[in-house]
Amino acid sequence: MRRNPVLGRCLFVIVAAAAAANALRAQTPVKTDADYLRKGYETYRSMLEASPYRQASWQYLGPKNISGRATDIAVADRPSGRRIYAAYATSGVWKTDDNGATWQSIFDQMPTTSIGDVAVSTSNPETLWVGTGEANIFRASMTGVGIFKSIDGGQTFTHMGLSDTQTIGRILVHPTDPDVVYVAASGHEWTDNENRGVFKTADGGKSWNKVFYKSPRTGAWDMVMDPANPEVLYVSMWQRVRRKWSDPRVEPGYTEGGVFKTTDGGRTWAEASAGLPAPEHRGRIGIDIARSNPKVLYAFVDNYEPGRPPQENEVDAYTRPIHEARIKAAEVYRTEDAGATWRKVSDSNEFMTRHSGTYGWVFGQIRVDPTDENTVFTMGLGLNVSKDGGKTFATFANSRTIHSDHHGLWIDPKNTQIIYSANDGGFYQSEDAGAAWRFAVSAGGSQFYNIALDPSSPAWAYGSIQDIGSRRGKVDLSQGRDKIPGVDWEDAPGGEGSHHAVDPKNPNIVYSHGFYGNFTRTDLSVPAPQRGRGGGGAQQPSATPPAPDGPRRSTSIR
Template sequence: TNVVYVASPGHLFGPNADRGLYKTTDGGATWTKIKYIDENTGFTDIAMDPSNSNVLYAASYQRRRSGCCFNGGGPGSGLWKSVDAGHTWTRLSEHGLPPGTYGRIAVDVSQSNPNIVYAQIEAGESGTPLEARGGGAAPAAGRGPFDWCNNGGLDRGFARGRGSAAPAETTHTPPALNPANGGLFRSNDRGRTWRLVSNCDWRPMYFSQVRVDPSNPDVVYVAGVPMAQSLDGGGTFATLDDAGGHHPPAHVDQHAIWIDPKNSKHLMIGNDGGLDVSWDRGNTWDFINTMATGLAYWVTADMRRPYYVYVGLQDNGSWGGPSATRSRNGILNSDWFGIGGGDGFQTAVDPTDYHIVYTESQNGIANRYDLRTGQSQSIRPNAGRAPAAAGA
């Protein structure tokens, strides 16, 4: 078919008319905008009923990123349905969906039973702490955080930190589900009515993806720091890492999930470290180490000849490597060396001494690295202690 739908969030900064849903009927030669809300609201997800291509579900997302701040959510965010191939749209609300303001939403339709639709909805009024809105943790009767995304894991949701293999606290009672906090909602009647099955919703602005096993409507995956898997229609989740009783992939922060339509044990995930593949429904993973998938924030070169290049990589530290080598094999992975951790951002080299390299990462971290000794020294500015109040 030549019919393709695209959900466009628009460009990152400032209002723009490129936001909306687009459709092509000629394989991409021309496009028509079929749904537009306003200059501040784009679309982030779209799913099709496999038994009727005229039935579509889509998620709109009102957001704004500025140099200092981020606003994710507002009256433009919503869950939509079309029964005429995108000509007209109905906003889905009430009938079991959460009240209040929405943020980012993920949606998917079961391929084996199109009556079943899942929507992961960020809900809650502006200013409400994430921990109280189902963002992976919520207060549990004063007994510490409760992890809705791992309530089927080794600790039954009473998290002791990632990787913990401590026995479950069977004496603790999980908190009650709260639709007002958002989470994963399920419809068994093509979106007419909904019920909350879990408050699991890892950091929605960063993840927010739900995928349904093509052969079993009760097997559901949601993206997150670790990806989480449910085998009972979203009632319980176990993270696909040590804390969930599985072997972890090579890197955290899972953003993309693909399930083989012909073999649902075959999964692929895209994360901040690249691509991982599983052949046993996420119990073990193979890291595909033959792809250059790093996201470079910044590139710097020093003054020697041949010059060396330094980069900060998203969630993969800071690195340096040569622009040329004497080897007939060219520049290899082994020619590169790490000079900093975290989210590598800007790099700089002393123009009079190429052995001194500067790196930075999140939270204002800045370091000076000496290539001769391998020593790293923090140079992060420190405001010092605030002066004592008069009379204190």
């Protein structure tokens, strides 16, 4: 299967959109809202159609062995068979009609390819809703331009508004009326804005009403619907803004986060947070409802209440020393009376403290087994499960064999052995309750931070990839410039978020510089030290270290 290169396309679109924006700027006052940017993209499309190079096509160089961060999953069980949709942080929406054997990109020619959530109408499985703008608010997250709708299974899409929400955390479609849709909009990542909260349409997206709202800094993040009564919904609200110098935090004076409930389809709402941590400690909250017993819900709370003191030499995810008390962080709460009262059920132990590292604001997802109210999954650095109603958690089955940093999970309500996972590595599926997993390596696209080429022939392309590190792939022109094959990419100097520069006279010399100040010179002509175990399990001897004045493969530059 041939696919478009996400990186190349993004670079081209950025340049073209900038040109289009300049053209618009001469006609209208400068704006930064999403409608302005979306119109700029439409101008770019018009320019492309008029270009003498419009027939030129991008060629996919790879990596063929790496995918990218997936954010959500939706399933359409159609008369002709199951279709799976996988949404990605920067590479749009992909679909498979053959249980993951092949994948097709369906959202790459759009104003944005950053996806927050996808949802299928159960009463009309050809209707697909796509909420743009990843809601996990990484520094590398891209903003969206609202919500799109397809009524033909993803062949075509129509923009249906909510342009300036920028991030969308959840979409819920009424089970019997496909025109009724609810959207949990989390809002701008870096600034305050009023286009956040819960929005509802009753006419298939032609018009929207903001049915629940707190303030310009408090967005809606997760939302569930009572399977027995679609007029009953629960939403989690989170008050936050991302500062330029720090990850999002609960700041002094924050009191608006929590869980809220409506019993009349969004006309009125009441707080349903009794028993959760105090408002000033509530970070991101994920919620889910037990379909087997809708009075039971679970809340996965990132609790900012101070917890244990730091351990000796303890560091955070960025290797910075931790001097203050760790927050209590990942906690699971349960209600058995439809949100009237909550009680903490998870243990306060090291497993939960480290559940989400030091960045629980990235995760915040929880799922309840659709047939068992006491089997609960939480997503953090790992994929975890509790089989005793949230009291104790452990790593789920063989999920250590798949990529870490989990953002989405779908459990088949008719066969709970079938599980689909969305994480920083991409999309994975299991048909035996996690004993074995299949990776959708041909879906999605690696999230590149930057790219560089060396002067060799054939050239090597270098890049750093989100949560993967630095890789390089060969640009093989031997079959002609119009037949460049995609290839697997191999390890390269540097790490995640590194910039690369290659010596123009000696392509073996590669300089890499990371986000956190590490600066390295690598000589690829010097063999790398042998590490790990051989195929037979015998311990491999380490390479003889170079003499003090001998050649070194890597040298740190201070």
